[in-house]
Amino acid sequence: MNKSKFSGLKAIYVNCTLKKSPRVSNTRGLANVSISIMEKEGVDVETIRLIDHVVPHGEEADMTEHAEEKDEWPELFKRIIQADILVVATPIWLGELSSVARKFIERLDAMSEKQNDKGQTIYYGKVGACIVTGNEDGIKNCGKGILFSLQHIGYTIPPQASTGWIGKAGPGPSYLDEESESADHEFTNKTITFLTYNLMHLASYLKEKDGYPSYGNSEEKWNEGERWKFEKPDH
């Protein structure tokens, strides 16, 4: 296998830390391990640190239409929708994904009424995964919230698409702190590697196939009355 296999792919990593630049983001620290693999494999990688942008809370495509002075979301969305691969990276606060991650998902969801040219939800044919960091406890809980949301709006989820790093129960060092010994943490190193490659493999497959056929999953066709082999139950 050579590098060129993945070289047409685009990935975007959205860091949902609560800390604005230039403060240190441990979440970005861990995401870098994955980014570095993708770049070496020839994937075109972009990153967004959402907290550095003016993105209001809201359930609409553009919140300047709802009394917000500024909304960078429409511009950010253009970058996100061009990528084949979306990785959501979040810190853990009180066992949950950050409010920035939640806001990001709400804004993604608000765009899910858009359709591609097959009449499918616009995220069809793209793949998603998540990376989670904290001092303690919550990787899987954050992961299930993010992955559920991604598939719900149309992303495909490859195997083992959630990973992270945490220390023992209770307060303790963060990922980038030397005493965390995280750089040598075999479990995190292995699972982030698998996650990264599975994203690339599955994105390649879906790109090669031009996403999914519209047979059986097109909003547009359903609305026109097409039902394929669905039959109304007669219970």
Next chain:
Amino acid sequence: MNKSKFSGLKAIYVNCTLKKSPRVSNTRGLANVSISIMEKEGVDVETIRLIDHVVPHGEEADMTEHAEEKDEWPELFKRIIQADILVVATPIWLGELSSVARKFIERLDAMSEKQNDKGQTIYYGKVGACIVTGNEDGIKNCGKGILFSLQHIGYTIPPQASTGWIGKAGPGPSYLDEESESADHEFTNKTITFLTYNLMHLASYLKEKDGYPSYGNSEEKWNEGERWKFEKPDH
């Protein structure tokens, strides 16, 4: 597109109702809508009603080795692992998936140390989804628990892979009760159709590709020291 496109696929639906046969299972009622589509498309469909089998709680492959008199799990597992598609169907109790669904996931997880001939977790190359029913509230919460578990052990999750039926907040009619008007519930009918077709499309892709290449995701190779493009972070 003709029927034969999906005709080599095998699917298995595991109904995690708390009610033994011959009691009515609303969960099976909803699963039937999906099963019916698959059968018309030529997929070979099997079903398991887990509560009808002697499957002890446990975290091991065969609990007869841990003082249980009987354990049908090893036999059931053989059927599950032959299927390309796994659909977990669960009722909602107190907002959560059933204890039978939880037990099913624990038993699946206990097998996840097994590897395929590429050294990957044994569920690689298969696709999964879930169907949820209740009187009230909890479809997405059950869905996120099930889909997270499935991807964690190696299943791939297609777009819009969680669906269900519930009534309004509070007690009320069940899916198969006539006053539920569920047979005409457009949202459930549409989403279960999309889920069903997306499972078939993605299972076809993965079957055609013989699952995932082992490049970047093989437990066996990682254990032998292979790291592909992963590099230990130097923070």
Next chain:
Amino acid sequence: MNKSKFSGLKAIYVNCTLKKSPRVSNTRGLANVSISIMEKEGVDVETIRLIDHVVPHGEEADMTEHAEEKDEWPELFKRIIQADILVVATPIWLGELSSVARKFIERLDAMSEKQNDKGQTIYYGKVGACIVTGNEDGIKNCGKGILFSLQHIGYTIPPQASTGWIGKAGPGPSYLDEESESADHEFTNKTITFLTYNLMHLASYLKEKDGYPSYGNSEEKWNEGERWKFEKPDH
């Protein structure tokens, strides 16, 4: 029982809608049912619509110390900490509490290092509950996130402290829409009543007792070496 029983109590309702005033908030609509009971019982009730205030994301007590121009949180916190009763009201988005609710909890959590004069976490002796609205699905999931967070930082949770209104699976009318028939929804009316009275009863008890004795739960004393009857396990 007369009105005066509860007349010394203060309650604060924090509405975590994504919509700024003067847009209609269905969440506030449902909260009003509870507020109305409290007011008739003589409780002093305040409300905050968080989205109407400048409250940045963040994990610190005052984010103006971290490059934010403005942060109304310190002022809002003064009002919250004076109340005996906190009710968190949230809409459901994609099955989850709103990003505003998540941000609110993060900011509350950031204050939880503060102690009262017994050396306990500052929220000890107060009671909390939640009210959830959506078109569809997610009351219990939102409720478990909110109630867990509240008890974690020191609130006491009375019986049946989570309620809400949703319609059937899929898009549909909102709480305040006439076709929702929510005003007559027995389940929501009953459970919001019970929630409201249980908050008042339990807040009265705790007020009468001046919260909890510091015996066995004081951060300050633990840090000084007090262990009460705790003994280090010798496994």
Next chain:
Amino acid sequence: MNKSKFSGLKAIYVNCTLKKSPRVSNTRGLANVSISIMEKEGVDVETIRLIDHVVPHGEEADMTEHAEEKDEWPELFKRIIQADILVVATPIWLGELSSVARKFIERLDAMSEKQNDKGQTIYYGKVGACIVTGNEDGIKNCGKGILFSLQHIGYTIPPQASTGWIGKAGPGPSYLDEESESADHEFTNKTITFLTYNLMHLASYLKEKDGYPSYGNSEEKWNEGERWKFEKPDH
């Protein structure tokens, strides 16, 4: 404060391990830290290891009425309902509470239609908490599921009512393994102490008050038409 303050209280700890006696239960190991405090404070403590009993899955009070040959639940329930304090202890599997814990909650829930002599749900006036152990990740997620369920059926939740022990991300030693160094884990030792005392304090208060007045929370009275200060909204 002397021992006798808590001496009239009864507590029951339900261990939801997947392992039958006499296998080692790490969950029981951690619960013992709390049990030991209660016993020294004069509380009457009982324990149940649910997996050692024949308790079928089910949503009814007695599953022998639904084709099960044996069901020890009715006898176990008598012991549970006599206790003022309920502690649910669970291991973590795949980030979630065990299927035994889920089954336990389902069976508790099935009894929640029973009422006390005030017409309240039968669990009113009792307090609950949870203790969680695993190799890795999931304390808070398990905690939120358990605490939500307990308050939903009528238990009161004291401050800081969820605690546990886990190691770093990924496989690793269990609580009772010496290399876990768990006996010296300050965070777990402190939080389990606080949890234990808060249970005793709150149980004392509620016992002294004979639970909650029926004003505003009685199922019986609501069904008879009493509405207290609730008024139907006129939106």
